[in-house]
Each structure stands twice: as structure tokens, then as C-alpha cells.
Amino acid sequence: xxxxxxxxxxxxxxxxxxxxxxxxxxxxxxxxxxxxxxxxxxxxxxxxxxxxxxxxxxxxxxxxxxxxxxxxxxxxxxxxxxxxxxxxxxxxxxxxxxxxxxxxxxxxxxxxxxxxxxxxxxxxxxxxxxxxxxxxxxxxxxxxxxxxxxxxxxxxxxxxxxxxxxxxxxxxxxxxxxxxxxxxxxxxxxxxxxxxxxxxxxxxxxxxxxxxxxxxxxxxxxxxxxxxxxxxxxxxxxxxxxxxxxxxxxxxxxxxxxxxxxxxxxxxxxxxxxxxxxxxxxxxxxxxxxxxxxxxxxxxxxxxxxxxxxxxxxxxxxxxxxxxxxxxxxxxxxxxxxxxxxxxxxxxxxxxxxxxxxxxxxxxxxxxxxxxxxx
Amino acid sequence: xxxxxxxxxxxxxxxxxxxxxxxxxxxxxxxxxxxxxxxxxxxxxxxxxxxxxxxxxxxxxxxxxxxxxxxxxxxxxxxxxxxxxxxxxxxxxxxxxxxxxxxxxxxxxxxxxxxxxxxxxxxxxxxxxxxxxxxxxxxxxxxxxxxxxxxxxxxxxxxxxxxxxxxxxxxxxxxxxxxxxxxxxxxxxxxxxxxxxxxxxxxxxxxxxxxxxxxxxxxxxxxxxxxxxxxxxxxxxxxxxxxxxxxxxxxxxxxxxxxxxxxxxxxxxxxxxxxxxxxxxxxxxxxxxxxxxxxxxxxxxxxxxxxxxxxxxxxxxxxxxxxxxxxxxxxxxxxxxxxxxxxxxxxxxxxxxxxxxxxxxxxxxxxxxxxxxxx
Numbered sequence: 001x002x003x004x005x006x007x008x009x010x011x012x013x014x015x016x017x018x019x020x021x022x023x024x025x026x027x028x029x030x031x032x033x034x035x036x037x038x039x040x041x042x043x044x045x046x047x048x049x050x051x052x053x054x055x056x057x058x059x060x061x062x063x064x065x066x067x068x069x070x071x072x073x074x075x076x077x078x079x080x081x082x083x084x085x086x087x088x089x090x091x092x093x094x095x096x097x098x099x100x101x102x103x104x105x106x107x108x109x110x111x112x113x114x115x116x117x118x119x120x121x122x123x124x125x126x127x128x129x130x131x132x133x134x135x136x137x138x139x140x141x142x143x144x145x146x147x148x149x150x151x152x153x154x155x156x157x158x159x160x161x162x163x164x165x166x167x168x169x170x171x172x173x174x175x176x177x178x179x180x181x182x183x184x185x186x187x188x189x190x191x192x193x194x195x196x197x198x199x200x201x202x203x204x205x206x207x208x209x210x211x212x213x214x215x216x217x218x219x220x221x222x223x224x225x226x227x228x229x230x231x232x233x234x235x236x237x238x239x240x241x242x243x244x245x246x247x248x249x250x251x252x253x254x255x256x257x258x259x260x261x262x263x264x265x266x267x268x269x270x271x272x273x274x275x276x277x278x279x280x281x282x283x284x285x286x287x288x289x290x291x292x293x294x295x296x297x298x299x300x301x302x303x304x305x306x307x308x309x310x311x312x313x314x315x316x317x318x319x320x321x322x323x324x325x326x327x328x329x330x331x332x333x334x335x336x337x338x339x340x341x342x343x344x345x346x347x348x349x350x351x352x353x354x355x356x357x358x359x360x361x362x363x364x365x366x367x368x369x370x371x372x373x374x375x
Numbered sequence: 376x377x378x379x380x381x382x383x384x385x386x387x388x389x390x391x392x393x394x395x396x397x398x399x400x401x402x403x404x405x406x407x408x409x410x411x412x413x414x415x416x417x418x419x420x421x422x423x424x425x426x427x428x429x430x431x432x433x434x435x436x437x438x439x440x441x442x443x444x445x446x447x448x449x450x451x452x453x454x455x456x457x458x459x460x461x462x463x464x465x466x467x468x469x470x471x472x473x474x475x476x477x478x479x480x481x482x483x484x485x486x487x488x489x490x491x492x493x494x495x496x497x498x499x500x501x502x503x504x505x506x507x508x509x510x511x512x513x514x515x516x517x518x519x520x521x522x523x524x525x526x527x528x529x530x531x532x533x534x535x536x537x538x539x540x541x542x543x544x545x546x547x548x549x550x551x552x553x554x555x556x557x558x559x560x561x562x563x564x565x566x567x568x569x570x571x572x573x574x575x576x577x578x579x580x581x582x583x584x585x586x587x588x589x590x591x592x593x594x595x596x597x598x599x600x601x602x603x604x605x606x607x608x609x610x611x612x613x614x615x616x617x618x619x620x621x622x623x624x625x626x627x628x629x630x631x632x633x634x635x636x637x638x639x640x641x642x643x644x645x646x647x648x649x650x651x652x653x654x655x656x657x658x659x660x661x662x663x664x665x666x667x668x669x670x671x672x673x674x675x676x677x678x679x680x681x682x683x684x685x686x687x688x689x690x691x692x693x694x695x696x697x698x699x700x701x702x703x704x705x706x707x708x709x710x711x712x713x714x715x716x717x718x719x720x721x722x723x724x725x726x727x728x729x730x731x732x733x734x735x736x737x738x739x740x741x742x743x744x745x746x747x748x749x750x
Contacts, residue, residue: 025627125627185612185635189604192636193597196643199629200593202577218575222568226601229564237560243666250664252400252500254574254656257663260560261567268571281629288632289625291618 005081007039007088010064010074012104015141021099021134024289027124030113034138035104036060036096039080040088042144048375049144050091051135052076053152053159056227056283057275059103062095063088078358085367090375091148099134100126100282108278109210121207125282128155128290132162139170148375149173153355154322155283158290161330164307165292171309173373175366178319178355180326181300181333182291187321190230191284194223198277207278216277221268223280228267233318233351300333310340312369314362316354317347342369380456382414382463385439385449387479390516396474396509399664402499405488409513410479411435411471414455415463417519423750424519425466426510427451428527428534431602431658432650434478437470438463453733460742465750466523474509475501475657483653484585496582500657503530503665507537514545523750524548528730529697530658533665536705539682540667546684548748550741553694553730555701556675556708557666562696565605566659569598573652582653591652596643598655603642608693608726675708685715687744689737691729692722717744 018031037060042049052062054075063080065073080086080093097105100123108123115122139147150160150171157179164174183191198204201219205212229237241260256262296302311334315327324345334341344365348354354362393406412435417424427437429450438455440448455461455468472480475498483498490497514522525535525546532554539549558566573579576594580587604612616635631637671677686709690702699720709716719740723729729737 027627182618184609185616185618185633186604186607186609188618188633189600189612189635189639192633192639193600193604195629196600196640197572197597200597222572222575222597225564225568225571229561229568232561234559234561237564241560243557243560243563252402252660254570254660258560258563258567260564264564264567265571285627285629 005083006077007064007081009067010037010039010061011066012037012060014104015138017134017137019137021130021137023124023130024127025125029099029106029124032099032106032134033104033110034096034099034106034134036094036138037062037064037074038095039063039093040091042092042142043375046144047146047148048091049139049142049147050086050093051139051147051150051163052080052086052093052095053131053135053150053156054095054098055152055154055156056280056287057271058156059101060095060097060105061103062093075356079363079366085363086151086370091370094138094142094144096135096138098126098131100279100286102276102279107276108207108282109276118208118210120210120278123278123282125285127286128158128162129166131159131286132166135159135163136167136170146170146172148373149175149370151175151177152179153177154179154352155287158287162290162292164309164311165304168306168308173312174307174309175312175314175369176327176330177314178316178322178327178352179313179330180322181293181330183288188288190226191288193226195281195284197222197226198281201277204277209277215272217272220275220277220280221272224271224275225264225268228264230321231352233320233349235318236349236351239349300329301336304330304333304339305337307334307337307339312342312344312365314344314346314355314365316351316362317345318349319352319354321352380458381452382439382456384442385412385414385436386441387412387435389479390513392509392512394512396505396512398499398505399502400500404474404481404499407474407481407509408479408485409471409474409481409509411469411513412437412439412449413470413517414438414468415466417467417517418750421519422521422523423466424514424517424522425461425468426514426522426525426538427455427461427468427470428506428510428525428531429470429473430527430529430531431655431662432646433531434476435470435472435480436478437468450731454738454741460738461526461745466745469513469517469519471510471513473501473506473658475654477651477654482651483582483657484651493583493585495585495653498653498657500660502661503533503537504541506534506661507541510534510538511542511545521545521547523748524550524745526550526552527554528552529554529727530662533662537665537667539684539686540679543681543683548687548744549682549684550687550689550744551702551705552689553691553697553702553727554688554705555697556668556705558663563663565601566663568601570656570659572597572601573656576652579652584652590647592647595650595652595655596647599646599650600639600643603639605696606727608695608724610693611724611726614724675704676711679705679708679714680712682709682712682714687717687719687740689719689721689730689740691726691737692720693724694727694729696727
């Protein structure tokens with residue numbers, strides 16, 4: 001993509017919410033900040049706004065780059081920009097860092113006004129419902145009564161779905177990509193390994209590591225390594241790394257033998273260098289807890305009856321973390337309720353991470369759907 | 376199974392080997408012990424001996440129980456005994472703890488005669504080839520020139536296969552269960568996460584934790600947790616645990632919410648309480664390194680041309696760690712060499728762990744094959 005398809009230089013903005021927010025856990029935050037970015041222009045009748053919800057490690061920085069750091073490109077820049085599938089010449093796009101995050105919105109690393117110290121372990125567990133509630137207040141602040149679309153992949157897709165249930169009248173289209181109506185036992189199990197890696201790291205200090213001048217980097221690194229395996233497909237790992245040796249010979253020790261080991265260590269180290277461990281814990285819990293059918297005796301059809309939006313669901317054939325089968329469950333439940341649903345199962349070998357990639361078929365589907373949205 | 380189908384009370388035996396063994400790594404062990412058990416009686420012409428090779432966490436204690444600990448039943452007791460598929464009325468069965476193990480054979484926790492301290496980090500990495508070599512010496516010691524059969528599941532299956540390549544004339548039948556001719560990148564990746572959990576545990580002390588009076592229990596626990604997820608199938612986890620809550624309510628903290636979390640923590644804690652972390656490291660390396668086609672330019676057909684045994688291969692439909700596809704690769708390569716091969720793909724929902732279970736179809740196949748072996 002040439003520069004004319006980039007939103008260019010962007011700046012994060014900050015909204016402060018002084019009204020207390022009651023969370024699903026029963027806890028209350030007296031006040032909070034949300035950091036967000038916007039691309040494109042809100043039209044006169046405020047009908048072209050699109051909210052992009054982020055997944056586990058994402059942020060409000062969805063597209064473009066920063067003036068002082070041109071290499072820091074938004075995580076969904078291949079999708080969002082002038083002439084791109086989510087066309088900023090047509091839409092006003094909003095990216096927001098979720099509550100509990102570590103990119104500027106109020107989270108466990110923020111100063112707790114009640115103590116003057118970082119929240120740490122005192123930061124409450126937040127849920128997908130809480131995020132939707134906090135995002136709805138941001139929408140109010142921005143004067144957006146109804147989103148033309150809410151889009152998210154993975155955990156972001158859960159937020160798009162939850163929006164359609166919690167505020168049906170505020171969502172015209174929900175794009176739920178590589179997502180699921182709830183995690184499986186295996187999904188929860190992988191999250192639990194990640195959490196235990198963090199929680200049992202001696203540098204975790206019960207979540208109050210900020211005061212000790214350390215971070216639980218070992219645990220966070222392991223969490224990312226195991227997570228990363230589940231984001232890729234077995235096939236793709238085989239094609240990309242196979243059994244290729246880093247230095248051509250077996251070393252008979254515990255240094256790197258295989259390229260895949262080097263790759264995983266690199267991914268783990270990089271992540272542990274910037275992400276907040278408490279945010280990781282909170283976010284995996286939000287994933288585990290999400291289950292809109294819970295209050296309907298497990299009946300997803302009943303749970304989705306509230307939605308009035310039109311839907312696009314997309315899944316990827318090699319995604320074993322959020323398999324196509326899980327998207328189909330949502331499709332069936334929505335069709336049962338006579339909702340308008342488009343569904344695409346994209347043949348892409350990149351596993352769960354496919355939703356972040358510039359796959360031609362995938363982007364064609366997204367572009368066509370978004371093109372047809374009237375604003 | 377009633378008692379008459381048990382081998383009853385058994386006792387481990389110890390064989391000392393004073394001849395140095397040259398390992399694949401280039402290192403040499405000046406001497407070593409192997410601990411083993413035997414069930415049934417070696418017949419007069421020594422033609423009824425069966426070697427059972429163990430997988431990652433197994434041992435020489437394959438069947439029966441100990442007089443002073445009746446609850447310590449062998450890990451493959453459902454398969455091995457009088458009238459069982461591996462019938463000890465017919466066969467003389469040998470189980471052996473592998474070199475580098477932690478159940479009595481010489482391993483990283485053993486005293487290094489050169490220093491008077493535990494080997495720890497000085498214990499060399501050993502390979503499947505090394506195990507076969509050390510087991511061959513045990514066979515010599517027991518007067519077994521040729522095994523009627525060598526049987527193993529998972530990593531044990533790799534040993535059975537390697538025996539058929541390294542000593543074709545000493546193996547009449549190789550039973551390779553839930554195994555693979557080499558690990559995939561994804562398999563190696565999971566092993567690497569497990570190793571990194573151990574290696575970065577502050578209690579690991581570079582492998583010399585014995586001298587510090589600690590064990591890297593946190594790392595070993597995580598290693599087991601992540602391993603355990605891969606031993607079970609997604610389906611079975613869903614059926615057994617699903618999203619069942621331990622105490623009926625979400626806790627909004629990092630205690631146990633879901634049953635699967637409780638189960639994994641229990642498995643991790645239990646394992647970390649008795650298994651040796653260095654043995655875990657060594658054993659995962661043996662898994663990663665196994666690749667008999669490596670010396671044949673990756674051509675498995677060429678690699679297996681040396682084998683002259685008859686083969687039974689068994690895989691399980693829901694085993695995603697050692698998928699049926701991996702067994703089929705071996706079947707095709709053996710058939711290409713005009714070897715006699717039986718292959719069964721068992722419909723069992725228990726994932727990789729199926730090979731340890733008393734599945735009727737599986738045991739029927741094993742029993743029928745073993746029944747037909749002439750001794």
C-alpha cells in the first residue's frame with residue numbers, strides 16, 4: 001500500500017470519565033480515563049462512525065503512525081485507511097484502549113487516586129460487558145448515538161457481539177471476526193497456564209510489582225510463548241519453521257536448536273518488554289468469562305434474540321483457537337432469530353492470527369460488506 | 376480386571392554397566408545403572424521376551440504393584456498381565472527406566488562418581504538412539520538375543536521404531552503406538568515452552584538445584600500443565616470439564632473459577648512433587664531430536680529400509696499431539712519397503728492419552744496382534 005492509503009500521522013486522545021462505573025464483579029471505579037484514536041471525519045448526521053475493538057494485546061492505535069515514531073504503525077493498518085476495506089474516506093473510525101489496559105487507559109499500572117500508588121492487585125477484574133459499558137460512555141462523549149458498525153477480531157469480536165446485545169439500537173452492523181460465543185475448556189486451560197506463569201513468578205509480588213521496581217518478565221514471557229503457539233496453525237508453523245535448525249547442527253544442550261525455539265523466545269522476550277502482566281491477567285479473565293448464553297441456561301439462540309444489528313461473521317479454516325465451528329454456532333443462533341447474517345470461512349493457513357493479515361479473500365469480503373453499509 | 380489378571384507383587388531390579396557408553400552427543404558415561412522389572416517367564420529358547428519402552432513420564436514400573444505400596448500400580452497395568460492383551464502367561468515382559476530418568480536408572484539426580492555430587496547440569500543430553508543402545512546392553516545381560524516384540528507409546532513408540540532400525544535382527548515385531556517419525560514444529564514449540572518454564576525458574580540454579588536443597592517446582596508445574604493440555608483432546612476436555620464452575624459462581628479474581636483450572640493445577644502440583652526437572656529437560660530433547668530420516672535427506676522411506684521387523688502401528692482419531700497422519704507416514708514408508716504392517720486408527724475421544732487407556736477396540740487390536748506372535 002502506498003502512503004495515499006494510509007491515514008498518516010495520528011495522535012491519541014484522552015477522555016476522562018468522572019462518573020463512577022459499576023463493574024460486573026460488583027466493584028466500582030470512581031473515575032477512569034480512556035485513550036482513543038480517530039481516523040476519518042464524523043459526517044453531519046453522525047451516521048458513519050465505526051468502532052474497532054481490540055483483542056488481547058491490541059490497543060487504540062489501530063491505524064497510521066506517530067509523528068515521533070513512524071515505525072509504530074497501528075495494528076490493523078492493513079485494513080483501515082483511505083481506500084482500504086475499512087475506508088476512512090467514508091467512515092469515521094474510533095479505536096479505544098480498553099479499561100484495564102496498559103496503553104494509556106486506566107489500568108492496573110495507573111495511579112489509584114485513593115492510595116497515590118499504582119492500582120496493582122487492587123485493580124478489579126473487568127469483563128467484556130464492562131468494556132462495552134465504558135465504550136458506550138465514550139460514544140456518548142463523541143456524540144455518536146449509533147455506530148454504523150462495530151468491528152473486532154477474537155476478543156474484539158466478543159465486544160462487537162456484546163454491543164449488539166447490550167445496546168441493540170446503537171449498532172447497525174456487527175463484524176465479528178475469528179471469534180466465539182464463549183471459550184472452550186481447552187481455551188481456558190491455555191489461559192490458565194499463562195496466568196499461572198505470571199502469578200507464580202517471584203517478581204509478581206502479588207500483583208504489586210510496580211512498587212518493587214520489577215516486572216514478572218519470566219512469567220509474561222512464558223504466557224506469550226504458549227499463547228503464540230495457539231495463534232498460529234500447525235500447518236503454518238510447519239511451513240515456516242518445520243524442523244529447521246538455527247545453526248545447522250544439534251547442540252545437545254538447552255540453547256536454541258530449532259528455528260521455532262528462537263522465534264518463540266524472541267516473541268516472548270519482546271512482549272515481556274512492553275506489556276503489563278496485570279493487564280494480561282485481566283484480559284484472559286475477560287476472555288474466559290465471556291458467555292452471553294450463561295444467563296439463558298446456555299441457550300445461545302435465546303441470548304442472541306436481543307440483537308437487532310446485521311452481522312458479518314468471518315472465520316479462518318486453520319484457526320484452532322477460535323475454530324470456524326464456533327463462528328457457525330453464532331451464525332445458526334442469529335439465523336434462528338431471523339437476523340441478517342453474512343458468513344465467510346476464509347481458507348488461510350495462518351491460524352488465529354489470520355484476522356490480522358492482509359489476506360486477499362478476507363479483505364475482499366470485509367471491503368465488500370463495509371462498502372454496502374449505507375451512511 | 377480381577378486379581379487373577381494382575382502380575383501381582385513385583386520388585387524392581389538393578390543392572391550395573393561398567394563399560395563406558397558413548398552417547399550421540401559425543402559425551403561418554405563411564406558407567407551407568409538401569410532399573411528394570413520383569414513379568415512372566417523367559418522360555419527355554421528365549422523367544423518370548425517383550426520390551427516395553429516408556430514415554431515422557433513413565434518408568435520401568437509397567438505392571439503389578441509393590442508389596443509395601445499396593446496403590447503404586449504400573450502405568451500400563453491394564454495392558455500387561457495374565458490373560459491381558461500383552462499376556463504374561465505367554466510373554467516375558469521387561470520394563471526399563473531410561474538412562475537420564477528419575478526412577479532409579481542413572482540420571483541427573485544420581486551421584487556423579489567423578490565429583491561425589493549429583494550430576495545435575497553435567498548429565499549429558501541423551502537421545503532415543505542412546506536409549507536403544509543402553510537397552511540393548513540390558514538385553515545382552517538378560518540373555519535376550521532377539522525380542523519377540525518391542526512395544527511403546529508416544530516417545531516409547533519412537534524407541535520401538537529405532538530398535539527396528541538399529542538392531543533389525545533383534546526385533547521380530549515392533550508395536551509403535553500413538554507415535555511419530557519426528558516431531559512437528561508445533562510439538563517442539565510446546566516442548567520449548569516447558570523447558571523455558573524450568574530453565575527460567577529461579578530455583579533451577581543452572582540445573583544444580585540438588586545442592587541448593589530446592590527443586591524448580593514452579594517451572595516443572597507449568598511444564599506439566601501445558602503438556603497435559605496437549606495430551607487430552609479438545610472434545611474430551613469439553614465433555615469432561617466444559618465451562619463447569621468449581622464453586623458455581625465467577626469469583627472475579629485469580630483463584631480457581633473453572634473446573635479445568637483446578638484439574639490442571641492439581642496435575643501440575645502432583646507432577647512437580649515427584650518428577651525431576653532435569654529428566655524432563657532431557658526427555659523433551661530426546662523427543663525433539665528423534666528423526667531417523669535426518670541422515671537420509673529427510674527421506675523416511677530410505678530411513679526405514681533397514682527395518683526387517685513386522686509392525687503394528689496404532690493411532691487415535693483425537694490425538695492432535697501425535698496425529699493419525701503421523702502414523703500413516705510411517706505406514707506408507709514401511710509399505711514402500713514391502714514390510715508387513717498392520718495399522719489401526721482407533722476412534723477414541725481421549726486424545727494422546729488414549730494409548731494409556733483401557734479402550735475396548737484398542738485393546739482388542741493389541742491383543743489380537745500379540746496373540747498371533749509365535750514364540
